[in-house]
Amino acid sequence: MISSLLSRSSFVRGAARGFTSSAVSLDASAKLNKPARFAQPISASDIPKGFVVSSTYAGIKAAISPKPVDPNTSASSAATSNTNPKPDLALIVSTVPAAAAGTFTRNVFKAAPVVVSNQVLLDGANKEEGARVQSVLVNSGCANAVTGTQGMQDTKSCVELVKKHLAPHPGLAQNSEGRETLLLSTGVIGVPLPMPAIKRCIPHLSNGMILRSDPESWRETARAFMTTDTFPKLRAKTFKLGGQDVRMIGIDKGAGMIHPAMTGPAVPAAVSSGQLHATMLGLIATDAAVQPKALQVALNRAVSRSFNCISVDGDMSTNDTIILLANGQSSPTSHSEIDESSPDFEAFVTELTAFCQELSKLIVRDGEGAEKFVEITCTNAPSYAVAHGLLSRLVTSMLFKCAIHGQDANWGRILASVGGADPTLTKDVDAGKVSVSFVDPSGELGGVTVLQDGNPVKVDEAEIVKLLKKEDIKVVIDLKNGQEDCTYWTCDLSREYIEINADYRS
């Protein structure tokens, strides 16, 4: 069944899971052709100094899968027009200990790698020099969640293996303090990591001859993150900080079970279980020099306006993690690091926030079954928390997402959903003041206000439908009850989403 489908469905998401793609979803994928449009090359000059990466095909999914897996179609490599086996294990290494920050899912049922990485950053934060790490090990195909004590042991074995094999490298930190390793895992859940395969590959990945910093190596590393993603999510940029060029590179992944709500390192909850799939993972590396505590503050602020403002299907994963490393190698000789009092701190936060928004939007673009990209702004709210909370409810509305999918100007569903949010949020909404508009993000078609100060505006529905027929749609909800704004990004709800999440295992 599965193998017979692969050739047919190898150009659409989920080929690795062998779900039956209907004509509808094939058409949609063909129409959108996401890989060609969003898998952008990066320039070598934008890659931060002092970071090297390696990746390989360890056969993780095959090792844990009851059914044979064709590596050529594992995850969506076919969609990336690459016939090599898609890498599923990668190592990102800083040549010097890097200041580290992270945000993690607040889900009560956290996966083992989340618990361990969270603890590493917590321990570091309690030290004088703050959290500093050397490397990040990434695997896809097995999320190492629902794996209880075994999962915790395996995670710690991975950390020790990486530290052991990186140790001999000249130039790498020799003091144990800076040699910590963080972990990012995604994929099938409820089964332990295939340790033999991983143990076999870590020495190879840690080899100085393999670790490289060229664009192709970073692209392969980005592919190692992918599960049901249809394209590798990789971006890089150069920007000025204190008059000097610094570089930033970022990878993320995610397509389903996307509605993150992450916080900084926190006292870990007990590990527990589930048979999940898909998650949001992100790694951002910069050669700017930022003091670890300031780096965490910057990441918290950036994530609150980016990764914590996207939703594909309203479900929060047990593995959501964003890691940020800053190794200061843009000026190796200088030993000064930006802290919160530095004049460059706000500029860094601004650049980081814009970069996180670009990365997080790629996840919405690649949302399971998504054919529309919707930006929603709640403006003039009494607080950011209220604006964010109301939008966080709206983006989970099946009726709203179906209307967007059907290009149906059924804007009342926006009010019904927002109006049904938690009373602690809606108590600040004055129904008689609210205005709602549809806007063309490209500016071409302008916009249409459908509700003005709580009163419906007589509009030509055809005008709204023109806006809804576009792939990119913008909605503005004006509460006229404060000065705070929040912007959220989401997608539509389509039959293909049902196929991906209901049928592929049937």
Next chain:
Amino acid sequence: MISSLLSRSSFVRGAARGFTSSAVSLDASAKLNKPARFAQPISASDIPKGFVVSSTYAGIKAAISPKPVDPNTSASSAATSNTNPKPDLALIVSTVPAAAAGTFTRNVFKAAPVVVSNQVLLDGANKEEGARVQSVLVNSGCANAVTGTQGMQDTKSCVELVKKHLAPHPGLAQNSEGRETLLLSTGVIGVPLPMPAIKRCIPHLSNGMILRSDPESWRETARAFMTTDTFPKLRAKTFKLGGQDVRMIGIDKGAGMIHPAMTGPAVPAAVSSGQLHATMLGLIATDAAVQPKALQVALNRAVSRSFNCISVDGDMSTNDTIILLANGQSSPTSHSEIDESSPDFEAFVTELTAFCQELSKLIVRDGEGAEKFVEITCTNAPSYAVAHGLLSRLVTSMLFKCAIHGQDANWGRILASVGGADPTLTKDVDAGKVSVSFVDPSGELGGVTVLQDGNPVKVDEAEIVKLLKKEDIKVVIDLKNGQEDCTYWTCDLSREYIEINADYRS
């Protein structure tokens, strides 16, 4: 387009909306054949004394629809194997002023009939004799929401018209106190009520020769509630109260935009707007004698364990309303009414709660696109609010609902969703204590525990799939952290739901 579809789609939900039914949804409807299974006849002996009803086809949808509507297929009359035009206007009258209670949506954007009915009960509650009303006017086809000041005027005109035309009846209350009328509206939104059609029909509906109490008249009244419902939702029963027979009859409607969270009469919010469709409405009448304030307490308790514990698609309507009337005509000569201190009060609450649960489950059975009926119990919770809050989140999980639809034993999605609930709820969840089981509600197949005290149990997935292949599915989540329980009812998420809510207007 629409008319050409009617013949083809007249046997499936939404014929009136003329959406294109795919082979998939036709098969599903055929397979489930809800009308035949759930449209049960009632016995004349179960109909409470002192209530009379009338209904008619006023052509409300046709009057406000830009496209011609075929009354023979208006809403789902075809599905009820009845070729008469489906009634869309009905009047329920108590021959004496009846104690009245109600619960209303807490949505910030309330429809005009909700605001007016809420106010009638509020005013009554402030009087010595409490809230008492004579009649309830029900219309489908136009929800009279998003209609601003016009909507409020129309609603009040309806009230005055009904009171004027009922006044001359011998036996009906002549004092203005007890002659109030409540309103229930559902249907297309954003357009005012077609008052000419309604004004023409109200004298007819108020005619003593038309008002009847036989089962067929009640069934036609139940059909007048329907919009996208595939069958009339009508139940009646007789039970003992204080050693005496009392009767209770109930009608409700709803299929989409179903995730009610209602409260008793409250200070009304401003009326506002939206272009919505579908809503939950309910009317319950009993000839028991219950004091109005006690009746409201009883309804609040019953609704908190029934109508407020169902979800089809997680969206809360602006029109959700449940009305309960008690006219004491089981013993017309007695003038004593049950109050909260009465020994019969708890028995009444128990009977009412069971009846409300039966009615609310009918809505989930008829959920848009639903092929599965899922009962989920959260047990051993620290409080009812925590258990209800966690389940209220789980039942909106698209991933969970897709897994149920695909008969996919992907139980980790339950934990991911519950674990992602608001921290004020999850703070009381100890991931290391939680157990999850799938149970066969019929008892035939027993059950399978998949998670025990936070640890996955090695189970034969085929055993779970056996349970998931049934139409009725039960899930038990044991928090082992308290003594409180809550049970929620929901359905699966199917392609037909997308068709109904995305495509029918395309």
